[in-house]
Amino acid sequence: MNTFEIHHQLSFHDIAHILKDNKQIRLSSDAKEKINACRKYLDDKMVSSSEPVYGINTGFGALHHTKIGAEDLEQLQKNLLLSHACGTGDTSPREIVKLMLLLKIQSLAYGHSAVQLQTVERLVDFFNLDILPVVYEQGSLGASGDLAPLAHLCLPLLGLGEVWNLQEGEWKKVPADLLLKRHQLTPIALKSKEGLALINGTQFMAAYALWCVMRANKLAAFADKIAALSLDAFDCRLDPFHPALHMIRHHKGQVHTAQEILACLQDSEIAAKPKTQVQDPYAFRCIPQVHGASKDTIEFAQQVVLIEINSVTDNPNVFPNHDLILSGGNFHGQPLALCLDYLAIACAELGNISERRTYQLISGQRGLPAFLVSNPGLNSGLMIPQYTAASIVSQNKQLCTPASVDSIVSSNGQEDHVSMGANAATKCYKVLNNVQRILAIELLNATQALEFRRPHKTSPHLEKLVANYRKTVPFIKVDRALYEDLELSFRFLNQCSTIW
Numbered sequence: 001m002n003t004f005e006i007h008h009q010l011s012f013h014d015i016a017h018i019l020k021d022n023k024q025i026r027l028s029s030d031a032k033e034k035i036n037a038c039r040k041y042l043d044d045k046m047v048s049s050s051e052p053v054y055g056i057n058t059g060f061g062a063l064h065h066t067k068i069g070a071e072d073l074e075q076l077q078k079n080l081l082l083s084h085a086c087g088t089g090d091t092s093p094r095e096i097v098k099l100m101l102l103l104k105i106q107s108l109a110y111g112h113s114a115v116q117l118q119t120v121e122r123l124v125d126f127f128n129l130d131i132l133p134v135v136y137e138q139g140s141l142g143a144s145g146d147l148a149p150l151a152h153l154c155l156p157l158l159g160l161g162e163v164w165n166l167q168e169g170e171w172k173k174v175p176a177d178l179l180l181k182r183h184q185l186t187p188i189a190l191k192s193k194e195g196l197a198l199i200n201g202t203q204f205m206a207a208y209a210l211w212c213v214m215r216a217n218k219l220a221a222f223a224d225k226i227a228a229l230s231l232d233a234f235d236c237r238l239d240p241f242h243p244a245l246h247m248i249r250h251h252k253g254q255v256h257t258a259q260e261i262l263a264c265l266q267d268s269e270i271a272a273k274p275k276t277q278v279q280d281p282y283a284f285r286c287i288p289q290v291h292g293a294s295k296d297t298i299e300f301a302q303q304v305v306l307i308e309i310n311s312v313t314d315n316p317n318v319f320p321n322h323d324l325i326l327s328g329g330n331f332h333g334q335p336l337a338l339c340l341d342y343l344a345i346a347c348a349e350l351g352n353i354s355e356r357r358t359y360q361l362i363s364g365q366r367g368l369p370a371f372l373v374s375n376p377g378l379n380s381g382l383m384i385p386q387y388t389a390a391s392i393v394s395q396n397k398q399l400c401t402p403a404s405v406d407s408i409v410s411s412n413g414q415e416d417h418v419s420m421g422a423n424a425a426t427k428c429y430k431v432l433n434n435v436q437r438i439l440a441i442e443l444l445n446a447t448q449a450l451e452f453r454r455p456h457k458t459s460p461h462l463e464k465l466v467a468n469y470r471k472t473v474p475f476i477k478v479d480r481a482l483y484e485d486l487e488l489s490f491r492f493l494n495q496c497s498t499i500w
Contacts, residue, residue: 034111041320077195084151087136099207113197142333142421146204159187200314208425228264233449254292283356297346333421337404340424351438440489
């Protein structure tokens with residue numbers, strides 16, 4: 001069955017399954033009941049009480065004291081989406097937008113947001129039909145939720161804003177109303193509180209965080225395998241990976257990394273050869289400690305993100321069973337902001353130590369030719385890819401300046417502390433893409449260096465990797481324009497879920 005039911009909690013396994021298999025989603029009967037019950041409670045409450053309730057019959061932010069008449073409540077919600085759609089800059093990747101839709105649906109499905117069932121089901125339609133709104137990277141302060149990005153995400157519900165449309169193999173922006181008509185979908189008429197429920201929330205930050213954690217896990221696995229290849233290419237000792245060393249400093253990631261390296265190099269002819277050096281440089285010797293610490297951070301981030309994607313983060317929240325409407329701060333992105341800054345730093349370190357291994361491989365040591373090319377001098381070989389890696393590593397250091405320590409007062413002082421989690425999210429996304437490029441450059445160098453160890457072989461596992469890589473990136477005999485090799489190496493890693 002190719003349909004996933006939204007009911008209780010999403011796991012990383014669920015999400016990976018939905019994305020990989022391009023599954024359709026639907027609301028469970030339990031979710032529908034909760035959504036309907038919450039909406040009915042609010043409708044009844046609005047009839048029976050004239051008390052002002054923030055965002056339902058009042059203005060927003062610094063305008064929370066302004067009472068809004070019953071006849072204007074629907075216009076209030078429409079105006080909210082229109083006025084808050086102030087995103088700018090680059091557009092968010094479509095895979096992020098699709099995750100935003102999924103996470104917004106999940107949050108609304110708990111039945112604490114008082115939205116109409118048809119509103120949530122229309123978001124489900126968007127997800128299933130790949131009607132992906134155009135969302136911009138810049139505009140969210142990461143508190144009061146991701147107001148601007150979520151306004152762009154939800155404007156198409158009203159037949160407004162823009163969406164992505166695949167035309168002749170190319171994605172283009174088109175007015176939302178055109179695509180709604182094509183799919184015979186009518187615009188939604190928002191009721192009281194709905195606009196606020198749609199744009200309050202952390203789904204912009206959370207979608208980026210979810211993507212980043214999933215990508216970080218892949219990059220950590222890539223880093224181990226590529227590092228193992230570099231270890232043999234540089235003719236390193238395996239003593240630093242002995243289990244006894246890691247059981248006396250038993251950080252989980254460190255122990256796991258040492259095990260992975262030894263597994264990758266099992267039955268390697270090169271590793272079994274006697275070594276002349278007593279020790280290897282830190283970039284090789286300390287792989288378990290560095291990679292392991294990053295893995296432990298990724299695991300921490302995964303737990304934070306798992307809680308967030310299964311939370312209700314709009315405001316106010318409605319509790320029909322307790323006859324309560326509570327205004328609070330669940331939209332504040334501080335947990336994600338801190339986590340994303342930490343994750344970016346941890347993943348940047350995978351790139352940092354990778355570039356150092358690349359530097360050692362081209363240094364002309366351990367019987368390897370300078371810059372890993374025959375006839376160096378006439379040929380520059382792999383001299384400049386290391387420059388490229390160094391440049392990217394430096395950019396990552398700049399991107400790793402924490403966003404979460406910053407805050408700017410907004411809404412006339414009503415919103416006086418913000419998380420800047422959206423900036424942390426978009427920075428982390430860039431760091432991870434950069435790390436993949438750095439690892440791709442190390443892979444280019446390690447496979448090149450390995451050829452100078454022939455006829456000796458690395459492990460059967462890594463020889464298979466090298467053979468697959470050579471189908472994409474050939475050995476460099478003499479100088480050629482290497483930008484194509486760098487891009488091919490990067491793309492090779494994108495395909496590695498099937499190759500490894």
